[in-house]
Amino acid sequence: MPRAQVPNVVIRRLPLYLQTLERIAETGQQVVSSTELGNQIGVSSAQIRKDLSYFGEFGRQGLxxxxxxxxxxxxxxxxxxxxxxxxxxxxxxLGHALANYRAFEEQNFAIVAVLDNDEAKIGQPIGDLTVQPMTSMERAVRDNHVEIGILAVPARAAQSVADNLIATGIRSILCYAPITLSVPEHVHVAYIDPVTTLQTMTYYL
Amino acid sequence: MPRAQVPNVVIRRLPLYLQTLERIAETGQQVVSSTELGNQIGVSSAQIRKDLSYFGEFGRQGLxxxxxxxxxxxxxxxxxxxxxxxxxxxxxxLGHALANYRAFEEQNFAIVAVLDNDEAKIGQPIGDLTVQPMTSMERAVRDNHVEIGILAVPARAAQSVADNLIATGIRSILCYAPITLSVPEHVHVAYIDPVTTLQTMTYYL
Structure with missing residues (x-):
């Protein structure tokens, strides 16, 4: 099936399947049923089979x-x-927390450059890198073959930084600012905002 | 409709509707169509009307x-x-980034206590608070009427901290550790994990 035709909600579950399989693999277990996989993730076995069916046949009935x-x-x-x-x-x-987050590297995500517009921060160490000025953006993207931008800037700065990132050719942005970005159709934005998540949780309290 | 019967995906969209309405209200605009609201959020007007219909009648046809x-x-x-x-x-x-995040307070979420098990951190200032030892958990929850716990601990510590939080009576946990927690049915957990989000984004690249 063409990539664009698989529902977003299915794509969002695939990393959870992958992470669960990695934990199972660590125990040495070689075969897993959709029921067992579903129990560990909290979705039904039917859901797992349906999600995977978008991409082909991965298991054999009963095996x-x-x-x-x-x-x-x-x-x-x-x-x-x-x-x-x-x-x-x-x-x-937040930038410091992200730059020092070991799980990125372990999962094949490499932060290759960090930018800021604050003179006091430029030139300072961050994780294994050095903070560079915003004027270095285009060169940093080109020289390091950057495919993904992470925005850990205040909401008021997020749109203009996103515009600059997109102008360099970046098509994927992970946005931590509490704002909805306006972007061209070919750009994919994902948001992480703890306030939005908390606002969902209070419904259940 | 009973709270438990509204689909989770609907609940997850409500904060986006709310945030967009707050931005619209700031401009002084008093009436908004479902089409305009949908355009600003990136969902269809039919979706908005359907989502809201779970909770009653909020608009009048054409108005x-x-x-x-x-x-x-x-x-x-x-x-x-x-x-x-x-x-x-x-x-x-991460804990420092969260303790200093102004948007929490602006949206009626108050971090009232911060705990850590690291002797070097206990007693140090964090945001407007002081880091307390883990042994203070029960008292901190009771004295401050805590309803929500945020886990900003390593994955290996997350389950046991969650168990302790739940033992104090907390029913809502926001988990930043890259792990799926085992919790009783009455406890609601939401996860924020940038790796999982990035793993979804690469599908579209």
């Missing part, structure tokens, strides 16, 4: 899934069998 | 929604017309 094979297939589908280069914009408290 | 009224109704539905007290566990780089 379950080969853990290693399904894991490799999911990595291939999500294009996680390569290293992705990330430009981080914003070297505040 | 659009009263911005202030719909905003107040959404706040009521999401129970955001009160201040929620949060206990933050973990005073590392």
């Amino acid at each position: 379950g899934y080969d853990v290693e094979n399904l894991r490799n297939q999911l990595k291939r589908i999500l294009q996680l069998d390569q290293v992705w280069h990330i430009l981080l914009v914003g070297a505040g408290a | 659009g929604y009263d911005v202030e009224n719909l905003r107040n109704q959404l706040k009521r539905i999401l129970q955001l017309d009160q201040v929620w007290h949060i206990l933050l566990v973990g005073a590392g780089a």
Whole structure:
């Protein structure tokens, strides 16, 4: 099936399947049923089978899934069998937390440059890198083959930084600012905003 | 309709409606159509009308929604017309970013205590608070009427901290650790994990 035709909600579940399979693989288990996989994630086995059916046949009726094979297939589908280069914009408290977050590297995501517009931060160390000025954006993207931008800037700065990132050719942005960005259709934006998440949680309290 | 019967995906869209209405209200605009609201969020007007229909009638055919009224109704539905007290566990780089994040307070979420098990961090200032030892958890929850816990601890510590939080009576946990927690049915967990989000984004690259 063409990539664009798989529902977004299905794509959002695939990393959870992958992460769960990786934990299962660590225990040495080689085969897993859709029921067992579903129990560990909190979705039904029917949902898992339906989600995976968008991409082909991965298990045999009654035999379950080969853990290693399904894991490799999911990595291939999500294009996680390569290293992705990330430009981080914003070297505040959040930027520092992200630059030092070990799980990125472990999962093939490499932050290759960090930018900020604050003179006091430029030139300072951050993770294993040095904070560069915003004027270095185009060169940083080109020289490091950056494919993904992370915005860890205040909401008021986010749109103009996003515009600049897109002008360099970046097509994927992870936005931590509490704002909805206006972007061209070919650009994909994902948002992480704890306030929005908390506002969902209070419904259930 | 009973709260439990509204689909989760609907609940997850309500904060976006609310935030967009708040931006619209700031401009002084008093009435908004479902089409205009949908355009600003990136969902169809039919979706908005369907989502809202779970909770009653909020607009009149052809007249659009009263911005202030719909905003107040959404706040009521999401129970955001009160201040929620949060206990933050973990005073590392992420914990500091969260403790200093102004948007929490602006949106009625108050971090009232921060805990860590690291002797070097205990007693140190964080945001407007002081880091307390893990042994203070029960008292901190009780004395501050805490309803929500945020986990900003490493994955290996997350389950045991969650168990302790739940033992104090907390029913809502926002988990930043890259792990799926095992919790009783009455506890609601939401996850924020940039790796999972990035793993979804690479599909579209």
